[in-house]
Amino acid sequence: MASLARLRLPHARLPLGVRAIQTTADTTQLHTPPSDHSQPFTVKLHEDSFRSHQCEKPELEVEVSKDQLLTMYRQMQTMRRMEMAADSLYKAKMIRGFCHLAIGQEAVSVGLEHGIERNDRVITAYRCHPFAVMRGGTIPGVLGELLGRQNGMSKGKGGSMHIFTPTFFGGNGIVGAQVPLGAGIAFAQKYSGEKSATFALYGDGASNQGQVFEAFNMAKLWDLPCVFICENNKYGMGTSAERSSSNTEYFTRGDKIPGIQVNGMDIIAVLQSVRYARKWAVEDQKGPLIMEFVTYRYGGHSMSDPGTTYRTREEVQRMRSTQDPIRGLQRYIEDWGLATEQELKQHDKEAKAEVDAAVEEAKASPFPTDEHLWTNIYQKGTEPPFMRGREREELHYY
Amino acid sequence: MYTTHLGHSCRFLRASCLNPISRRSATSAAEAPPAGGHLPSVATSNLLQVMRDAALRTPGITWADEDPSSPARNIVGGRETRKMNTYQAVRDAMSIALLKDDNAVVFGEDVAFGGVFRCTMGLAEEFGKERVFNTPLTEQGIVGFGIGMAMLGHTAIAEIQFADYIFPAFDQIVNEAAKIRYRSGGQYNVGGLTIRTPTMSVGHGGLYHSQSPEAFFMGASGLKIVIPRSPLQAKGLLLASIRDPNPVIFMEPKILYRSAVEQVPIDDFELPLGKAQVLQSGSDLTVLTWGTPVYHSESAIHMLSSPPPGLEQHIPNSLRGAKIELIDLRSILPWDVETVTESVNRTGRLVIVHEAGMTAGAGAEIAAEVQRRCFLKLNAPVKRVTAWDIPAALHYEKFLVPDSIRVVDAMIETLSY
Numbered sequence: 004m005a006s007l008a009r010l011r012l013p014h015a016r017l018p019l020g021v022r023a024i025q026t027t028a029d030t031t032q033l034h035t036p037p038s039d040h041s042q043p044f045t046v047k048l049h050e051d052s053f054r055s056h057q058c059e060k061p062e063l064e065v066e067v068s069k070d071q072l073l074t075m076y077r078q079m080q081t082m083r084r085m086e087m088a089a090d091s092l093y094k095a096k097m098i099r100g101f102c103h104l105a106i107g108q109e110a111v112s113v114g115l116e117h118g119i120e121r122n123d124r125v126i127t128a129y130r131c132h133p134f135a136v137m138r139g140g141t142i143p144g145v146l147g148e149l150l151g152r153q154n155g156m157s158k159g160k161g162g163s164m165h166i167f168t169p170t171f172f173g174g175n176g177i178v179g180a181q182v183p184l185g186a187g188i189a190f191a192q193k194y195s196g197e198k199s200a201t202f203a204l205y206g207d208g209a210s211n212q213g214q215v216f217e218a219f220n221m222a223k224l225w226d227l228p229c230v231f232i233c234e235n236n237k238y239g240m241g242t243s244a245e246r247s248s249s250n251t252e253y254f255t256r257g258d259k260i261p262g263i264q265v266n267g268m269d270i271i272a273v274l275q276s277v278r279y280a281r282k283w284a285v286e287d288q289k290g291p292l293i294m295e296f297v298t299y300r301y302g303g304h305s306m307s308d309p310g311t312t313y314r315t316r317e318e319v320q321r322m323r324s325t326q327d328p329i330r331g332l333q334r335y336i337e338d339w340g341l342a343t344e345q346e347l348k349q350h351d352k353e354a355k356a357e358v359d360a361a362v363e364e365a366k367a368s369p370f371p372t373d374e375h376l377w378t379n380i381y382q383k384g385t386e387p388p389f390m391r392g393r394e395r396e397e398l399h400y401y
Numbered sequence: 402m403y404t405t406h407l408g409h410s411c412r413f414l415r416a417s418c419l420n421p422i423s424r425r426s427a428t429s430a431a432e433a434p435p436a437g438g439h440l441p442s443v444a445t446s447n448l449l450q451v452m453r454d455a456a457l458r459t460p461g462i463t464w465a466d467e468d469p470s471s472p473a474r475n476i477v478g479g480r481e482t483r484k485m486n487t488y489q490a491v492r493d494a495m496s497i498a499l500l501k502d503d504n505a506v507v508f509g510e511d512v513a514f515g516g517v518f519r520c521t522m523g524l525a526e527e528f529g530k531e532r533v534f535n536t537p538l539t540e541q542g543i544v545g546f547g548i549g550m551a552m553l554g555h556t557a558i559a560e561i562q563f564a565d566y567i568f569p570a571f572d573q574i575v576n577e578a579a580k581i582r583y584r585s586g587g588q589y590n591v592g593g594l595t596i597r598t599p600t601m602s603v604g605h606g607g608l609y610h611s612q613s614p615e616a617f618f619m620g621a622s623g624l625k626i627v628i629p630r631s632p633l634q635a636k637g638l639l640l641a642s643i644r645d646p647n648p649v650i651f652m653e654p655k656i657l658y659r660s661a662v663e664q665v666p667i668d669d670f671e672l673p674l675g676k677a678q679v680l681q682s683g684s685d686l687t688v689l690t691w692g693t694p695v696y697h698s699e700s701a702i703h704m705l706s707s708p709p710p711g712l713e714q715h716i717p718n719s720l721r722g723a724k725i726e727l728i729d730l731r732s733i734l735p736w737d738v739e740t741v742t743e744s745v746n747r748t749g750r751l752v753i754v755h756e757a758g759m760t761a762g763a764g765a766e767i768a769a770e771v772q773r774r775c776f777l778k779l780n781a782p783v784k785r786v787t788a789w790d791i792p793a794a795l796h797y798e799k800f801l802v803p804d805s806i807r808v809v810d811a812m813i814e815t816l817s818y
Contacts, residue, residue, distance in 0.1 A: 124553075126549075155586070156586070156588075157584060157585050157586030157588065158586035158587070159586070160583055160584065160586045161583075161584040161585060161586060165584040165585065167585040167586075167588045167589055168588075169588075172549075172552055172589070173584075173585065173589070175577070176576075177572060177576050177577070180545065180572060180573060180576065180577055182545070183541065183542045183544075183545025183546050183548075183549065183573070184545050184546075184548050184549035184552065184577065185549060186542075186545070186546050186549060187545065187546035187547060187548060187549020187550040187551075187552070187557070188549040188550070188552060188553055189549075190546065190549070190550055191549070191550045191553035191554075191555045192553070194504075194506070194531070194550075194555065195504075195553075213541070214541045214542055214545060214573075217537070217539040217541060217542030217545075218542055218545065218546075220537055220539065220542070221536065221537060221539070221542055221546060224537065378587070379582045379583045379585075379586060379587040380582065380583055380622050380623050381582075381622075381623065381625075381646075381647050381735075382582075382590065382592055382645075382646035382647055385645060385646060385647060385674075385675075386735070387675060387734075387735025387736075387738075388675075388735070388738060388739060389738070390622070
């Protein structure tokens, strides 16, 4: 098998004439130079920012504003700082268990939030920390949850992968299991006549799970306002997309569901594509859509994976230095005269200070009390008479 | 009390009693036992409510239009019952749920056409195809979809066509539905989710249509598992399951869909989850069961006190007066430990009857807890009468299910231990 896999490796080449998506983070051009920075202005994405399957591509001209770009910058920087803080806390053995970091993929979580509305719903897999914050959570709440503290967003009972807000249906630890849930949430939205959509995210690894296809089928069959988003960071745990998937064009895998592939390293491309998808699902009511964000994670799959056994250090280094989403946006902001390097450095400092304060707040929060071992299993008042405890003789009576 | 009857072991009974029966059936068609052995039909069971008044006074019943905190009334005037079989009662419950809750929907494979057991007959016509709809053949997807709906506060009544098909959805049920409340620290729950599924044997179901998978879910705290024994029970327990703020797997014994007929109140009512029901009081031995074997156990108790001619010689006279307590567990998770242990502490003997296999069946859990709580009161080991640990093969199904003969055999062994 190994030799077979190797035979196929010289990448699943695109047919002649099909251009590959490009994933640089800094190729968007200023279209009309803004005369006044308080007004929105138009920029033009690289022509290879999108590919599409059975549908039109999003427009390359995107309306943005100075405030929005600076907010995105600040948020991406803060999310990266938060993940780095989680990394240190894990290495200091303060976070136990599992921890999957999204460093390198910030343009997806932040860009998604800027393209959707507050009452849209988001559900994703285990690489979920930035989404939780963007959807109304807090950084101390996320770090507290990772540390298993009372101030955690799930009161310390979930840990990494189990973080929720009223419009964010969580990190989900079972690969692919969140995708049919997303279809069900979208059904409830449609049933209630809500003008909103569900964005159900999964990775390139999960895209080979059977239930993902079950969800695709139901969503298309019933025309649900569900946008399925494949975050393709090129590796499902330690197996590259080419070694795991017979078709690595994830945006084409929805059978009759149209799809678009997006440069997931340029946050402006992400923003534009999410606006397109929301219009598709909510305003135009065209049913489900598949999106594929081509992105990259700098770290390993989880904390126990150094991330360098199945890819070269050079590859990671090259992505970091040439296609980083934060550096890309930084370059736009500076080139377009929206802020100076000094001003951005000030943002960086504030992001670091915010995360540092959150770390201290989370560390200061106590662990959950023993009584919460027994709560939230059944609805209060409907529990069984007792539950078994940690020792043979420990029984908890409700 | 029964220690003088050690000689009447189960081996003795099996060897000497089953053979004459089979010999007789081979030689004389006129005397052949009914198909499936010595089982009086469910239709003649004394456990089924055939009288309006008794049906309306079912223990534990709560009426939706009455304030539960007001003093209990003994007046049942103004309420009507109708003769229903189990599938009609299940349909009636879903009809009430759909009528009273605009966010309730019913979905599953072929449910819009009435379902394979007719439980959803006419519901699509009555409530619209938006609310009662067919799904693709996609069990994992059905349950995941239902969980997503329920997370938004909707009432999702999903059908898995046979309990044998629930395994593709095992992950969604155990890892998502059961855990979502805990892992979100109470922010989310899927209390609106109810998964209905036909269970147990039907006499000719074979490998994939006769299984009883309730015990596979017993470790999934956060779930409830309910198995009714009759039409009235099915309606009350199903309405309680649909409205329970926790996800519930509601397993309907498929052989009872048509064969069990009862007077069922037509009003909206519930029966309590997590509560067993003592069907017959006794002081010498407790028989604990649920679903179809309730009726096998009932006839076994009858056989013990008044054995039919072919069995007479095998039932010791001294045991015929034994007072047997029969309990229908009804909720498998959480199971009613208090009622069961209170009973066993009085009787000192327990026989558990279920259709699933013995190894790690629900009886194993119950027996372990009973021996811990009733150890000094037990006069005999807890006896389990179950299917064998083999697949539910078509031709062997009648040997597989615990019938009345095996239950009476177990009672004799336990009483004379």
